[in-house]
Amino acid sequence: MTQVKAYAAVSASTPLGPYRIERRGARPDDVEIEILYCGVCHSDLHTARNDWGWTRYPIVPGHEIIGRVTRVGAGVTRFKAGDTVGVGCMVDACGQCPACAAGDEQHCREGATFTYGGADRIDGTQTHGGYSESIVVRQAFVVRVPDTLDPAAAAPLLCAGITTWSPLRNAGVGPGSQVAVVGLGGLGHMAIKLAKALGAEVTLFTRSPGKEADARRLGADHVVLSTDARQMAAAAGSFHLIVDTVPYAHDLNPYIPTLAFRGSLVLVGYLGPLQPELDSMPMVIGGKSVAGSLIGGIPATQELLDFCGAHGIVSDVEVIRMQEINEAYARMLASDVKYRFVIDMASLKAEA
Amino acid sequence: MTQVKAYAAVSASTPLGPYRIERRGARPDDVEIEILYCGVCHSDLHTARNDWGWTRYPIVPGHEIIGRVTRVGAGVTRFKAGDTVGVGCMVDACGQCPACAAGDEQHCREGATFTYGGADRIDGTQTHGGYSESIVVRQAFVVRVPDTLDPAAAAPLLCAGITTWSPLRNAGVGPGSQVAVVGLGGLGHMAIKLAKALGAEVTLFTRSPGKEADARRLGADHVVLSTDARQMAAAAGSFHLIVDTVPYAHDLNPYIPTLAFRGSLVLVGYLGPLQPELDSMPMVIGGKSVAGSLIGGIPATQELLDFCGAHGIVSDVEVIRMQEINEAYARMLASDVKYRFVIDMASLKAEA
DSSP states (O other): OEEEEEEEBOSTTSOOEEEEEEEOOOOTTEEEEEEEEEEOOHHHHHHHTTTTSOOOSSBOOOOOEEEEEEEEOTTOOSOOTTOEEEEOSEEEOOSOSHHHHTTOGGGOTTOOEETTTOBOTTTOOBOOOSSBSEEEEEGGGOEEOOTTSOHHHHGGGGTHHHHHHHHHHHTTOOTTOEEEEEOOSHHHHHHHHHHHHTTOEEEEEESOGGGHHHHHHHTOSEEEETTOHHHHHHTTTOEEEEEEOOOSOOOOTTTGGGEEEEEEEEESSOOSBOSSOOBHHHHHHHTOEEEEOOSOOHHHHHHHHHHHHHHTOOOOEEEEEGGGHHHHHHHHHTTOSSSEEEEETHHHHTOO | OEEEEEEEBOSTTSOOEEEEEEEOOOOTTEEEEEEEEEEOOHHHHHHHTTTTSOOOSSBOOOOOEEEEEEEEOTTOOSOOTTOEEEEOSEEEOOSOSHHHHTTOGGGOTTOOEETTTOBOTTTOOBOOOSSBSEEEEEGGGOEEOOTTSOHHHHGGGGTHHHHHHHHHHHTTOOTTOEEEEEOOSHHHHHHHHHHHHTTOEEEEEESOGGGHHHHHHHTOSEEEETTOHHHHHHTTTOEEEEEEOOOSOOOOTTTGGGEEEEEEEEESSOOSBOSSOOBHHHHHHHTOEEEEOOSOOHHHHHHHHHHHHHHTOOOOEEEEEGGGHHHHHHHHHTTOSSSEEEEETHHHHTOO
């Protein structure tokens, strides 16, 4: 056991602050990782504030982790000290069920062990995330990070990246695909970059005319103002896939007619009742679907990192100090970030 | 032009009654068909009563047509006089768009020409359906009916059959698949038969304990009472595909947890607002989807008929006379049919 510095929420209503946690020594299949950077995800904030009702305090958020291997267990074959690695939203799963067998560990029948707020499958202790100096993770849940990528800007690939990569890959997006993205934030800007790099023609749906220039810089071929009925009508029947990244309740019905037949709108940002209610008529008439998608499995995450390495894709990030996390949360709620905060963990190490 | 006997609705509020319509002479690629049997679909009733708001009167319903070829146009190569053939929900489409090229003519970009209530693509006249002595249809929209099948019981394959076949085939259902069917009516009983014949393990969701024996006779391996919370909980995470045949608004939320990860609930019966509203949380967490599906294309319809010929599958039908159609509609609304009415068109020919 080692005591390490971290930032934790101790209740739903208090700001995050310094906190000491214990990290276990490496088991035979464990990798010990010095954390260099950790991205700041909306889920961190939702968990810190118990928006989903399942938080146990204290909690150390953070699941977009980039680090350097410092030590490996005796049975570890895939990593060695000095490697640059990533850890995303999961640190373990049963490994036996149909989902695990399919590389969809996020759908593990027993429930995947999430990077923070989960329970270690061996000793039952609560897992703590990447707002900390170091972490110890089973090698099967550690991914390689190409050396060509800026490690700070690569951090958001571990959640924002894989969350948008999964629906693109599951839909077989490639040259000739028409893909639309709803919302231009941490997830949306990754969806645009990845869809474009996969060869798709990419459209951004937005309510903000001011986002057009940035969307085009990120790779969007078209921008459709979702508040403009004429533009929406002109987009009818266009898209094989819509990746909807909006994190709050919003009306999906205007987007359904813009799907091509057999097209799918995939929700990756919003969890809750679909209000106003979805109309099944255009879904049946057009053979269309509305789906949800949850992050992605470890094989897909490694595939994404390798793809990003080959194509030079990272997130647009604003690097902050650990001590700025509460201000960053406030700015994130105000959509005042282009497009992801990433914590430089040297700032935590420098604390007394 | 030939005047032929038919039964038509002349307004939303009057019963169907005898009516004369004109059928065109065969164009070079047309097949003239003497109608032997025509199934009675909920859509016939919805259209006769203008429930969807698009009916133009008078209208002759009927799109589950089985007949015998009486004459073919000079350019027809695939059919000859005497052949037993079927005509389903469509009689034409553009033939050029991506959907038509994919054999999904029901999603034709220009709009498929439906068997009744459509507009002929050449002369613009309104199409009239199978509640009539004969019909003239382009050969590309005529399918072969295996001689081994009872023609009366085969009629519902042209709509109820293909409507349930499409989601089964699109989901790749086969041995090892877990398929559930919601609702046991004209569509539901076909879904059970077809899923079973494809090799799936089949479950019926029903609110009526009295339907269990019949469901098992049709091929269901399990019956789950959807009103029983314990039975629903036991079914959690089970199904790759749920074919939902219920034709009215109903709560989909209890079924979502019974889907396996990446599973899909496909609506084939209900067109309208999803009330109460669908909750996206279990859809995102489980990577699940809700989709609509509309009949199926001509290649899939032929594939279905050939599959049914090979497996001896037909609908359970109650054969009625044309003159009994209004009573049949009333009984259909009361779910008093096992499981499909089919009109014996000899009864119409015998009218004065």
